[in-house]
Amino acid sequence: MKFLKNFFERTEPLVQKGAKYHWLQSVHDGFFTFLFVPKQTSKTGTHIHDYIDLKRTMSIVVMALIPSLLFGMYNVGLQHYKAIGEMAAVGFFDMFLYGLLKVLPIVIVSYVVGLGIEFAFAQMRGHEINEGFLVSGMLIPLVMPVETPLWMIAVATAFAVIFGKEVFGGTGMNIWNPALLARAFLFFAYPAQMSGNAVWVALGKGDVPIDGFTGATPMADAAAGNITFSAADAFFGFIPGSIGETSTLAILIGAVILLVTGIGNWKIMLSTVAGGVVMGILLNIFAVNAYMELPFWQHLFLGGFAFGTVFMATDPVSAAQTEKGKWIYGFLIGILAILIRVVNPAYPEGMMLAILLMNTFAPLIDHYVVQGHIKRRLKRAKVTA
Amino acid sequence: MSEVIKLRKGLDIKLKGGAETVLETLPVPSTIALKPTDFPGLTPKLSVKPGYEVKAGDALFYDKYHPEVVFTAPLGGKVASVNRGERRRILEVVIETDTNAGFAEFKKAKPGTLSADEVKEQLLKSGLWPFLKRRPYGTLASPQEKPKAIFVSTFDTAPLAPDYNFIMEGQLGSFQTGIDALAKLTEGKVFLGVSEKSVFTNIKNAEIKQFSGPHPAGNVGVQISHVSPINKGEVVWTVNPQDVLFIGRLFETGKVDFTKIFTLAGSEVEKPKYLQTVLGAPVSSITDGRLKKADHNQRIISGNVLTGKKEDPMNYIGFYDSLVTVIPEGDEYELFGWAAPGVDKFSASKTFLSKLFPKKEYELNANMHGGERAFVLSGQYEKVVPMDILPVFLLKACLIHDIDKMEQLGIYEVIEEDLALCEYVCTSKIKVQDILRAGINTMIKELG
Known part of the structure; x- marks a missing residue:
């Protein structure tokens, strides 16, 4: 390890401004700080600093995503073999392997494209490389249907990183969650390829699906008026859907990691679920069709609700930043997600749009919370004066 | 005692090297210094030149915009040098001490028998006025303004902070005299912030407010905000407990007596304890021979690890500081430091295993533990x-x-x-x- 440190220390002068390889500075710095926490000590202000940094924070979120990723791989295989009617012939590992080979390229494309752009921007701006994309790069594959072409993943990732993040100034400055922006970009730019029933289940060229196979997600079915899934399947995740979103159980494991470490915000998670439940109950009460009659708690297992609640709504940059604001922000996401999902015929899933919409309104919510705070402080001044 | 003000927010950082309640009296240091840079916003004007003989309590420099606010020599002797920095800014006025130099004479009287103006004049002339700081902004109190209250926090919750209950042993009389003097300076009240077990609860002429909770419960600013928050146009003055003693002694003896007890603490100190010397003493007079021998760099801080100033041993302790902390510099690379489980790494977050040992004390260094980033996490x-x-x-x-x-x-x-x-x-x-x-x-x- 001494060798590595010496290597990086010796090459440091070569990548400084004006030196021969100056265009590699961000890359050098990125890898060096990834391997070694820098020796830099505090110059002003507090002399001691908390051991936590953005690398650790982000890697914990990535860790929390791993259960969803692994289950997603398995489920891709499961849905594939179910579709071609060969369930009896293959075991767990065959399914997992099939899924791994399908999903891994998506993950790689997302990271390579996204990190490439991040490095380039860091170099252009003379910044250190920001760790934000470590999470976004994992979120993007997990919210994609498995049959999304790789070039579309690349385009969407590039769009999300450049127009979702870098134009605002990079990590910490963005208004919308970059991963959701990537998903929304595909949804609206390539509606023919990205919706309908053909993208959710992986089918090879020569594969012939069994009779009665539609490839539709339970939500698409439900929107059409047929409830075709069991609540248990939806909870454990044995249903078609985006790669990482199907298993509520795997997502809950991630949620536990985020909550125990305090990285994910419990207020947002709780209020989002509360909003979903309230809207679900309201729909139950005023139900006029089969979908509206769907028991409210089953909505929590369906589609992207759980995934969005745990990993997307809680993105600290695009969420509301005041403590009161977080309650409002989460609750409205829950309400809107279920409302769009059930009532709007054009969009079978509402979570993505609900979160993006509330991302947009988060600064407004914060503004009013801060104004309320200021008003209360002013009142105090009058009382004592 | 009135009700306890309980604070829930905050954080106690438990560091290794807390001072034992042992007091050692040090010999008079050969040089002492006053640093105009300790007073935010001050434009100093010199009253002396190198070579001048001064008595304890004679003016060294004054505030250009409030000439009545003078800063006096803590001990008598000869002005050795005036050290200047960039653009000839005055950094230090150094005095070679001489124990025979004598004291400037001031009025000896019970503050209760004096008028507010007499108290004020005495504090201004003797150089004790600068111990009064004002909020807003934490700058020097102005003799013209009328504070709505004066606050003294008698306990410090910062890491490794001195225990004023120990420091005040045998000195509560002077403290009371100091409070009596302060009470003359405001039409409002003098508030004393005290902790749960406190020797200050019997102090008269002041309203006692008890606080409990983690750091920064001992910060005077936090106490003000819970007792009498500052609105636009209002002014509150604050004084440190040991500085109240200086004021008390002045009125009791008619002389300035800047004897002060410093706490030497931190994981790099051989035997952390309390040391009695004088205001303006050099850092080295406290640290020399008392630090651990180490093969890594050490950082000496005048003040606590959160707000103190990094000092070279050749420099002098800050005007308002009662604590000298020494911690490891930590200027070393750490392989995959951000990914380690972190049993030895104290963190306010819940992402390190150290969270499982809430009572443990830690050896923290001055490393940044990561690069500076844009603001990402909210709620911290x-x-x-x-x-x-x-x-x-x-x-x-x-x-x-x-x-x-x-x-x-x-x-x-x-x-x-x-x-x-x-x-x-x-x-x-x-x-x-x-x-x-x-x-x-x-x-x-x-x-x-």
Whole structure:
């Protein structure tokens, strides 16, 4: 390890401004700080600093995503073999392997494209490389249907990183969650390829699906008026859907990691679920069709609700930043997600749009919370004066 | 005793090397110094030149804009040098001490028998006025303004902070005299912030307010905000407990007596304890021969690890500081440091295994533990600020120098020490104290 440190220390002068390889500075710095926490000590202000940094924070979120990723791989295989009617012939590992080979390229494309752009921007701006994309790069594959072409993943990732993040100034400055922006970009730019029933289940060229196979997600079915899934399947995740979103159980494991470490915000998670439940109950009460009659708690297992609640709504940059604001922000996401999902015929899933919409309104919510705070402080001044 | 004000927000950082309650009296240091840089916003004018003989209590320099505010020699002797920095800014006025130099004479009287103006004049002439600091902004009190109250916090919750219950042993009489003098200076009350077990609860002529909770419960700014928050146009003065003693002794003896007990603490100190010397003593007079021999660099801090100033041993201890902390510098690379499980790594977050051992004491160094980033995580600062303040929004107002917003969000109530914990816990390593001071400087410049 001494060798590595010496290597990086010796090459440091070569990548400084004006030196021969100056265009590699961000890359050098990125890898060096990834391997070694820098020796830099505090110059002003507090002399001691908390051991936590953005690398650790982000890697914990990535860790929390791993259960969803692994289950997603398995489920891709499961849905594939179910579709071609060969369930009896293959075991767990065959399914997992099939899924791994399908999903891994998506993950790689997302990271390579996204990190490439991040490095380039860091170099252009003379910044250190920001760790934000470590999470976004994992979120993007997990919210994609498995049959999304790789070039579309690349385009969407590039769009999300450049127009979702870098134009605002990079990590910490963005208004919308970059991963959701990537998903929304595909949804609206390539509606023919990205919706309908053909993208959710992986089918090879020569594969012939069994009779009665539609490839539709339970939500698409439900929107059409047929409830075709069991609540248990939806909870454990044995249903078609985006790669990482199907298993509520795997997502809950991630949620536990985020909550125990305090990285994910419990207020947002709780209020989002509360909003979903309230809207679900309201729909139950005023139900006029089969979908509206769907028991409210089953909505929590369906589609992207759980995934969005745990990993997307809680993105600290695009969420509301005041403590009161977080309650409002989460609750409205829950309400809107279920409302769009059930009532709007054009969009079978509402979570993505609900979160993006509330991302947009988060600064407004914060503004009013801060104004309320200021008003209360002013009142105090009058009382004592 | 009235009710206890319980604070829930905050953070106690448990460091190794807390001082034992043992007092050692040190010989008179051969040189002492007063540093104009210890007083934010001061423009000093010299009253002496190198070679002048001074008595203890003779003026060394004064405030250009308030000439009645003078800064006096803590001990008599000869002015050895005036050290200047960039653009001839005065950094230090150094005195070679001489124990036979004598004392300047002041009035010896019970403060209760004097008028407010007489008390004020005595404090100004003797150089004790600068121990009065004002809020907003934490600058020197102005003799012209009328404070609505005076606050003294008699306990310190910062890491490794001195225990004033121990320091005050045998000195409570002088403390009472000091409080009597302070009571003359305000039409409002003198408030004493005390902790649970406190020797100060019987002090008269002041209203006692008991606080409990983690750091920064002992910060005077936090106490003010819970007892009598500062609104626009109001002024509150604050004094440190040991500085109240100086005031008390002045009225009791008619002489200045700047004998002061310093705490030497930190994981790099051989035997952390209390040391009695004098205001303005060199750092080396306290640290020499008392630090652990180490093959790594050490950082000596005048003050505590959150708000103190890094000092060379050749320098002099800060005017308001009662603590010298020594910790490892930590200027070393750490392989995959950000990924380690972290049993030895104290953190306010719950991402390190150290969270499982809440009682453990830690050896923390001055490493940044990561690079500076844009602000990402929300909700961190709020957990360590037990005041009616939205720290992030206040800091943003400071960053854009928006005077209206700073005022509305409470710039009058905080100085650096009150938000220092934010800087400690910040994942993005944002320089909170620098940002706040820049905002305060803007306020002073624009509104005076």
